[in-house]
Amino acid sequence: MSKQKDSLLNLTKEALFSANSVRLKFLPREDVSFPETLVINPTKHFLSETVCYQSDETNEIRTLEFTDIRAHFGSDDDSTFRAFERFYQACLEPSDMKGHMSILFRLALESEHITEFGTRTGVSTSAFMAARPEVLSCYDISRPPEINEIEASSGPTQFRFFEQNTLECTIEPTDVLLVDTLHVYDQVKTELELHAQKVRKYIIFHDTVLCGLRWMHEWDGGQPIIWDENGEPCTVKGIRPAIYEFLKTHHEWYIVDERLFCNGLMIIGRKNHTTKD
Secondary structure (H helix, E strand, O other): OOOHHHOOOOOOHHHHHHHHOEEEOOOOOOOOOOOOOOOOOEEEEEEEOEEEEEEEEOEEEEHHHHOOOHHHHOHHHHHHHHHHHHHHOOOOOOOOOHHHHHHHHHHHHHOOEEEEEEEOHHHHHHHHHHOOOEEEEEEOOOOOHHHHHHOOOOOOOOEEEEEEEOOOOOOEEEEEEEEOOOOOOHHHHHHHHHHHHHEEEEEEEEOOOOOOEEEEOEEOOOOEEEEOOOOOEEEOOOOHHHHHHHHHOOOOOOEEEEEEOOOOOOEEEOOOOOOOO
């Protein structure tokens, strides 16, 4: 680990397991001008009997405390350390998912089964794995090498990776579904039609700003350009219309939170389930 990371946390197995409680500190976002819409009391907030956190005025987690690390993560110290180290590194390193890691982790802590559409290099996957759900199911059309490391750190979590098209698969009932695949209207519309009924709590959409109204595939002079089959520039509808149409016809779902930074993130939830305050 770099000196910067070491200055934030001396993350070793000894440090993680020797103390009665473990407190981790996270860097603030650079774009703090964007407030969150999901309001949480900026004091100590308990997620479970052994996990609590403190947030700042932007509702981002700044400190995360485990009063009994083994009660949450299990007794496999090696896999626990690898999973949490990877998650913590992903919270610090630049990526289009960096600003969303704490909310992914928080929702996963409240859930037993997580499903992820689109793993890429496993950044969001690391947040889910560190939370130690009972089952983590990931779908992508190809398996990136980073997934091998994440699977090796799965410990008590039943980790499943499916090298499948999300338009052709059948998922199990799940608490949380992350949708981060092809960011076009038809893809997300069909994914919601096929899989939303299996989701008990939340559906999370990434890139709702970058690809919200139109799919930005290639850039030419700062303008998004997409080419049709005849070689002509055209516009492909983005993912927001698919989400809004779904909400309009499925009144049991509502927008829980929307974030404008890191390419955008939208969370919708079932009305019979609310977040813990």
